[in-house]
Amino acid sequence: MNKKRLITALLLVAPITTSAAVISVYSNDFDSGPVIAPGVTASWTTPGASLQSVQGYTAAGFSGNFLSSYNIGPTAGANLATLTLNNLPAHDSISIGGLLAIIDSWDSTNGSPAPDFLSIAVDGTSVFQDTYNNASGSNNNLLGLSDINGGKVARGFTGWLDQAFNLIDSPLTAIPHTASSIQIAIAGNGAGWQGGSDEAWGIENFSLSVNTTTVPEPESLALFSLGLLGLGFSYRKQKV
Numbered sequence: 001m002n003k004k005r006l007i008t009a010l011l012l013v014a015p016i017t018t019s020a021a022v023i024s025v026y027s028n029d030f031d032s033g034p035v036i037a038p039g040v041t042a043s044w045t046t047p048g049a050s051l052q053s054v055q056g057y058t059a060a061g062f063s064g065n066f067l068s069s070y071n072i073g074p075t076a077g078a079n080l081a082t083l084t085l086n087n088l089p090a091h092d093s094i095s096i097g098g099l100l101a102i103i104d105s106w107d108s109t110n111g112s113p114a115p116d117f118l119s120i121a122v123d124g125t126s127v128f129q130d131t132y133n134n135a136s137g138s139n140n141n142l143l144g145l146s147d148i149n150g151g152k153v154a155r156g157f158t159g160w161l162d163q164a165f166n167l168i169d170s171p172l173t174a175i176p177h178t179a180s181s182i183q184i185a186i187a188g189n190g191a192g193w194q195g196g197s198d199e200a201w202g203i204e205n206f207s208l209s210v211n212t213t214t215v216p217e218p219e220s221l222a223l224f225s226l227g228l229l230g231l232g233f234s235y236r237k238q239k240v
């Protein structure tokens with residue numbers, strides 16, 4: 001096939017590729033107020049968390065305040081922070097982003113008292129659950145989140161060592177979802193989760209984006225077919 005025909009064929013094939021669009025619908029640094037897409041409404045209910053200083057987490061890229069469970073709970077049902085968003089644009093999946101602080105004496109699934117879990121649910125269905133071993137136990141960051149803290153380093157609160165992770169590339173990316181409303185619930189839980197000032201979580205730069213996938217239009221499919229024809233013609237021509 002000559003170069004011109006190859007380029008023509010590739011150009012015609014290009015429109016068949018499904019394209020994805022990402023729309024940021026909510027982000028919050030917990031300092032300057034949330035940024036919310038036009039038409040979308042957002043509200044938090046936070047019996048298990050409050051706005052607090054990030055303390056030494058500035059060294060891990062946090063700033064000002066974050067949403068944290070430090071010094072709160074645990075009591076049944078009170079370990080939660082839930083974000084509700086309504087009037088989302090049409091989408092087929094969602095992605096949750098942010099920085100996660102794992103504060104003080106977390107005891108993994110096999111330390112004491114354990115197990116300790118950080119859990120995130122979307123519309124009541126668990127999409128994220130992991131455990132951390134700041135104080136005891138051996139299982140830590142089983143989901144392999146990106147460490148942004150340089151390992152276990154004291155970042156304040158009580159004297160126990162602390163951890164921090166970026167939620168990027170976690171199971172929170174491209175979660176299938178189509179409804180126009182969503183509830184995202186963050187909780188510390190597990191039979192050994194002590195909460196209060198023993199072990200806590202914090203969320204910074206929390207964000208939600210919705211993803212749309214564009215399928216090829218019939219016109220593109222027709223062009224694609226023509227491209228294939230052209231490709232076949234070129235091959236035949238070259239053989240003789």
Ligand SMILES: [Ca+2]
Pocket residue numbers: 029030031062063064065066204205
């Ligand atoms: Ca902040």
Ligand SMILES: [Ca+2]
Pocket residue numbers: 105106107112113135194198199
């Ligand atoms: Ca503990």
Ligand SMILES: [Ca+2]
Pocket residue numbers: 103104154155156157158159160161162
């Ligand atoms: Ca600490």
Ligand SMILES: [Ca+2]
Pocket residue numbers: 105106107112113114115116192193194199
């Ligand atoms: Ca514990």
